[in-house]
C-alpha cells in the first residue's frame with residue numbers, strides 16, 4: 434500500500450539520535466523503529482523531549498548526532514528540495530496547534546492543498562468541509578478566524594489540517610490534550626481510522642493513557658533521552674518495567690523523580 | 697590591550713551579524729528565481745505598506761513642507777533671497793526629507809508590525825507548520841515583504857513629495873503672500889529629473905531595509921512574547937539607523953555626478 438519494496442523495512446527508523454540545547458542534553462542515543470502502517474505512541478514525562486524527537490524526525494530541528502531514515506532514506510542533512518518532497522508525505526499536528534491566525538479556519542485546513550500542492554480553491558474547500566466534519570466541526574466554523582475558537586476547537590482544526598492531504602505519515606503531538614473525554618474518544622477513533630483505512634503510519638505523543646492504549650499498536654516510553662521500554666500496546670500492563678509502571682499508574686513515588694522542592 | 701580586544705570582539709560581532717543578514721536576504725531573494733510565486737501575498741503586503749501608511753506619511757509630509765517654508769523664509773529674508781524658497785522647499789523635500797521621513801515613519805509602523813507578526817509566527821510554531829505544509833517560509837513570508845517594501849516605498853514617497861511641496865506652497869501663499877503662479881513656476885524651474893530619481897532610489901533602498909529588518913528580526917526571535925517584543929524593537933531601531941546611514945551613502949554616491 435505504501436509503495437515500499439521491502440515489507441520488513443520500517444517506515445521510520447531512528448538510530449543513536451542525540452540532541453542538546455546548550456548543556457541541556459535532551460536526547461541521547463535514542464533508537465526507535467516504526468513499521469509501515471502501524472501506530473506508534475510515545476509516552477513520557479513532561480519535558481523529556483517528545484516534541485523535540487518529532488521535530489528532529491521532521492527536520493525542523495537538526496540533531497547533533499545519529500541517523501533518521503524514512504522509507505530507508507537517510508534524512509539528516511537532507512537538502513531543501515528533497516526535504517520538501519519528504520514533507521509532502523507527512524502531516525503534523527503541533528502541540529500548540531500552530532494555526533495561522535491571519536487566515537480563516539478553512540484556509541488553514543486547505544493550506545497544504547492550495548499552497549503546497551497547487552490545488553484549486555473550490556476543490557480544496559470541498560475536501561476541507563469533509564475533514565472539518567470528520568473532527569466534529571460544521572461548515573460555519575470554516576469562516577471563523579483561529580482567534581475566535583476555543584482551545585479544543587483549535588486542536589481539532591489543527592488535526593483536520595494534519596490529515597487534509599491524506600499523508601502517508603502523520604505525527605500527532607498530544608492530539609487529545611484539552612478535549613473533553615467524549616471528543617477525545619472521537620479523535621482517537623479518527624486517528625485509528627487514518628491508520629486502518631488510509632494505511633498511514635502514525636506517531637503520536639500523549640500523556641493520556643486511555644488514548645495511548647486505544648490508538649497505539651505499539652507504545653514506547655521515553656525517559657532521560659532514550660527509549661526505556663517499547664512493546665505492543667497490549668503488553669504495557671505486564672511490561673515488567675518500573676518506569677512504565679510508575680507512569681501508567683501515575684504515582685509520584687518511583688524511579689522517575691520529578692525535580693521539585695517541597696514548599 | 698583589553699580595550700583593543702573588546703573593540704576587536706565588537707567588530708567581529710558586527711561583521712558576523714552583517715554577514716548573517718546579507719545571507720538571509722540573498723537566500724530569501726533566491727527563492728524568487730523559481731515558482732511558486734505568491735502574488736496575492738505580495739499585493740496584500742503592498743497594500744499594508746503603501747495604502748495604510750498614507751495617513752501617517754501624508755501628515756508628516758505636509759508639516760515637513762510647511763515648517764521648511766517657514767524656516768527658509770526666516771533665513772532667506774535676511775539677505776532678500778525669498779525667491780529661493782520655492783526651490784529650497786522642493787529640492788529638500790524631493791531629494792532628502794520625503795524619502796527619509798517616510799522611511800522612518802514606515803519603519804515605525806510597518807517594520808514593527810512585520811517583526812511582531814513573523815516573530816509571533818516563530819514562537820507559536822507557525823513557521824514550523826508552514827515548512828511541514830511544503831511551503832518555504834522564506835518564499836511565503838519574507839520574499840513578498842522584501843519585494844513589497846522595495847516597490848511600494850517609492851510610490852509612497854512620490855505622494856509624500858507632492859504633499860510636502862504642497863505644504864510649503866500653503867505657507868508661502870497664505871502666510872507670506874507669495875504669488876501662487878510664480879511660486880509654482882519657481883518650484884519646477886530648477887527641479888531636475890535626477891533630483892526625483894535620487895529620491896526614489898533612496899526610497900526603494902529604505903523600503904527594502906525596513907522589510908529586511910522586520911523579517912530578519914522577526915524570523916530569528918525566540919522566547920515567547922518577550923522575545924517578540926525585543927525583535928520589534930530591534931527591527932525599528934536597526935532600520936532607522938540603517939536608513940540614516942544609507943541616506944548619507946546614497947547622497948554621497950549620487951553627489952559625485
Ligand SMILES: Nc1ncnc2c1ncn2[C@@H]1O[C@H](COP(=O)(O)OP(=O)(O)OP(=O)(O)O)[C@@H](O)[C@H]1O
Pocket residue numbers: 454457459477478479480481482483484485486528
Ligand atoms: N527551541 C528550544 N530551545 C531550547 N531548549 C528547548 C527547545 N525546545 C525544547 N527545549 C528543551 O528540550 C526539553 C524537551 O522539550 P520538549 O518540548 O520536547 O518536551 P516534551 O517531552 O514535549 O514535553 P511536554 O509533554 O510538556 O510537551 C525541555 O527541557 C526544553 O526546555
Ligand SMILES: [Mg+2]
Pocket residue numbers: 483484485528606
Ligand atoms: Mg511536547
